[in-house]
Amino acid sequence: MTPTLILIALLFQLQAILAFTPASPTNSTLDAVGLNATETTQITLQWFSHGSYAQFIVTAARSKDSTGISKGALVHFSEDKANKDTPTTSVPWIAFISCDANSTLASLDTDIFTLAKSKGALAAILYTPYSQTCVLNPELGTASNLDIYVTPTPSSAKLLDYQFQSSQIATQNNPADALVDYDAAKLAKLQADIESSIKQGYAVSGEYLVATISAFNATADAVTEDGKGAGEAGSASNSTAGTESGTAGKNSAPERGRADVVYIVTLFVGAVLAAAVL
Numbered sequence: 001m002t003p004t005l006i007l008i009a010l011l012f013q014l015q016a017i018l019a020f021t022p023a024s025p026t027n028s029t030l031d032a033v034g035l036n037a038t039e040t041t042q043i044t045l046q047w048f049s050h051g052s053y054a055q056f057i058v059t060a061a062r063s064k065d066s067t068g069i070s071k072g073a074l075v076h077f078s079e080d081k082a083n084k085d086t087p088t089t090s091v092p093w094i095a096f097i098s099c100d101a102n103s104t105l106a107s108l109d110t111d112i113f114t115l116a117k118s119k120g121a122l123a124a125i126l127y128t129p130y131s132q133t134c135v136l137n138p139e140l141g142t143a144s145n146l147d148i149y150v151t152p153t154p155s156s157a158k159l160l161d162y163q164f165q166s167s168q169i170a171t172q173n174n175p176a177d178a179l180v181d182y183d184a185a186k187l188a189k190l191q192a193d194i195e196s197s198i199k200q201g202y203a204v205s206g207e208y209l210v211a212t213i214s215a216f217n218a219t220a221d222a223v224t225e226d227g228k229g230a231g232e233a234g235s236a237s238n239s240t241a242g243t244e245s246g247t248a249g250k251n252s253a254p255e256r257g258r259a260d261v262v263y264i265v266t267l268f269v270g271a272v273l274a275a276a277v278l
């Protein structure tokens with residue numbers, strides 16, 4: 001083969017192992033209106049010890065047999081760091097995916113949701129800290145094999161992303177131990193703890209964020225086997241949670257069992273946090 005042919009063959013091979021993101025960021029109010037402005041789908045993040053943060057997200061697609069409830073470790077997922085050869089995991093996890101750009105070598109064969117699903121992802125959240133929200137390419141909407149949600153505002157995207165720092169802080173001695181990006185080996189190491197956290201309804205150890213997504217029309221219950229709802233396990237005192245007030249005034253505080261005082265404290269901390277992040 002000539003060097004050119006070898007180069008072309010190599011490029012094809014590189015492309016084949018990566019995946020494109022069938023979505024894009026948007027500021028269009030038309031797209032934003034297309035999203036369900038009154039939807040009350042909630043994500044709750046929890047970290048050690050007894051920290052929690054909750055906010056609303058919006059459904060972009062639901063898989064056929066979805067109950068609308070997903071629980072697992074939230075991790076960044078990107079085609080820059082994962083490909084078809086990346087090991088898969090049986091530990092429950094949820095993919096946090098930027099819709100701002102495709103990998104420069106993204107292939108048109110596999111989309112990132114199919115890739116995430118093949119690694120065991122239970123759901124995906126698309127986010128953009130720079131634009132209003134993310135929109136899926138239309139052809140994906142009805143044929144998704146994964147529940148896909150989007151952040152409704154740039155600040156909601158930033159605040160979710162910011163919580164990875166909470167898990168890093170929770171590792172205390174070694175922030176590098178925190179599970180931030182998809183990593184099958186780290187997930188395997190944390191398997192017992194993550195599964196126990198989901199069962200108990202709070203993070204039993206540091207190093208990861210436990211996410212509970214509860215869709216507005218869920219057909220299952222978000223309550224754990226031990227009878228605790230996500231975020232109810234003593235989140236008051238150490239919570240850095242905030243409920244973001246959305247641009248359209250559509251977000252109110254999450255409904256699940258909190259006293260008014262906790263709300264106010266939570267909203268205040270959230271506002272301070274928002275000011276610090278934005």
Ligand SMILES: *[C@@H]1O[C@H](CO)[C@@H](O)[C@H](O)[C@H]1NC(C)=O
Pocket residue numbers: 025026027130131132
């Ligand atoms: C949306 O607006 C922000 C701020 O003006 C800009 O940085 C961003 O690139 C815009 N996004 C799109 C998709 O046009």
Ligand SMILES: *[C@@H]1O[C@H](CO)[C@@H](O)[C@H](O)[C@H]1NC(C)=O
Pocket residue numbers: 036037038039040041216
């Ligand atoms: C939008 O959300 C509301 C409340 O959560 C729900 O009743 C309604 O069915 C949703 N509409 C669509 C089109 O999903």
Ligand SMILES: *[C@@H]1O[C@H](CO)[C@@H](O)[C@H](O)[C@H]1NC(C)=O
Pocket residue numbers: 049050234237238
């Ligand atoms: C709050 O955090 C402090 C220090 O991290 C810890 O000692 C305390 O037990 C925590 N309280 C609760 C209710 O988790």
Ligand SMILES: *[C@@H]1O[C@H](CO)[C@@H](O)[C@H](O)[C@H]1NC(C)=O
Pocket residue numbers: 020021022023024025099100101102106137
């Ligand atoms: C990524 O690539 C797909 C396929 O070409 C395209 O439809 C999508 O808009 C791209 N997304 C971004 C953020 O560039």
Ligand SMILES: *[C@@H]1O[C@H](CO)[C@@H](O)[C@H](O)[C@H]1NC(C)=O
Pocket residue numbers: 059061062217219
């Ligand atoms: C829940 O709402 C989403 C978005 O409107 C829809 O795609 C899905 O089919 C609904 N699921 C159920 C069980 O009603």
